[in-house]
Amino acid sequence: GAVVSQHPSWVICKSGTSVKIECRSLDFQATTMFWYRQFPKQSLMLMATSNEGSKATYEQGVEKDKFLINHASLTLSTLTVTSAHPEDSSFYICSAYSPGQGASTEAFFGQGTRLTVV
Amino acid sequence: GESVGLHLPTLSVQEGDNSIINCAYSNSASDYFIWYKQESGKGPQFIIDIRSNMDKRQGQRVTVLLNKTVKHLSLQIAATQPGDSAVYFCAENASGGYQKVTFGIGTKLQVIP
Numbered sequence: 001g002a003v004v005s006q007h008p009s010w011v012i013c014k015s016g017t018s019v020k021i022e023c024r025s026l027d028f029q030a031t032t033m034f035w036y037r038q039f040p041k042q043s044l045m046l047m048a049t050s051n052e053g054s055k056a057t058y059e060q061g062v063e064k065d066k067f068l069i070n071h072a073s074l075t076l077s078t079l080t081v082t083s084a085h086p087e088d089s090s091f092y093i094c095s096a097y098s099p100g101q102g103a104s105t106e107a108f109f110g111q112g113t114r115l116t117v118v
Numbered sequence: 119g120e121s122v123g124l125h126l127p128t129l130s131v132q133e134g135d136n137s138i139i140n141c142a143y144s145n146s147a148s149d150y151f152i153w154y155k156q157e158s159g160k161g162p163q164f165i166i167d168i169r170s171n172m173d174k175r176q177g178q179r180v181t182v183l184l185n186k187t188v189k190h191l192s193l194q195i196a197a198t199q200p201g202d203s204a205v206y207f208c209a210e211n212a213s214g215g216y217q218k219v220t221f222g223i224g225t226k227l228q229v230i231p
Contacts, residue, residue, distance in 0.1 A: 004161075006161075034218065036221075042223075042224075043207060043221045043222060043223050043224050044162065044207070044221045045221075046218070046220070049218060091159075093161050093162070095161075107219075108164075109154075109161035109162045109163070109164075110161050111160055111161045112159070112160060112161045114159070
């Protein structure tokens with residue numbers, strides 16, 4: 001079945017540095033990828049929609065200059081948290097979708113990346 | 119904006135009993151609903167989905183019921199097992215792009231052995 005992998009699974013970084021998170025579709029080509037953020041004991045909040053070869057669409061309130069998204073190929077999207085601060089500490093999750101993969105309406109989720117900014 | 123919410127943040131169920139997790143949604147334009155299971159430290163796992171032209175759908179040990187009149191969704195898990203312990207989210211889609219969904223708050227299901 002469709003597998004989506006995120007790397008790293010967890011990362012600790014110093015305040016002010018940048019962190020890159022990768023989201024890969026391992027056995028299918030993803031035309032669209034989504035990035036979510038989840039704070040402890042809260043729900044997943046959509047940050048942005050990423051389509052291969054075009055600029056990402058950000059949800060209201062998400063700073064596009066802070067959360068850089070690149071979807072350069074059909075199997076890879078990256079999220080870079082720039083100038084990270086402790087309040088950016090969260091669980092970041094991606095999902096990937098491709099027509100005809102699995103249920104036609106299903107997006108497949110990665111395992112998430114735990115970011116801790118110290 | 120529109121949101122999807124849950125009535126019960128935590129549900130404790132005896133092993134072997136049936137579990138019912140409820141969800142209220144507010145966007146009447148939503149036409150597709152999904153239940154996800156999320157174990158600690160992991161991404162959401164698809165359980166079952168239902169379209170707005172249906173009111174019931176069954177899977178393996180799970181049933182989703184949709185009541186559009188009162189904008190209510192429920193997930194029934196038969197013969198709950200310890201491995202069912204997780205947080206369950208309902209999610210809705212109203213944009214026509216089935217993959218972009220709005221998640222509800224979540225209900226933590228605790229199965230008591």
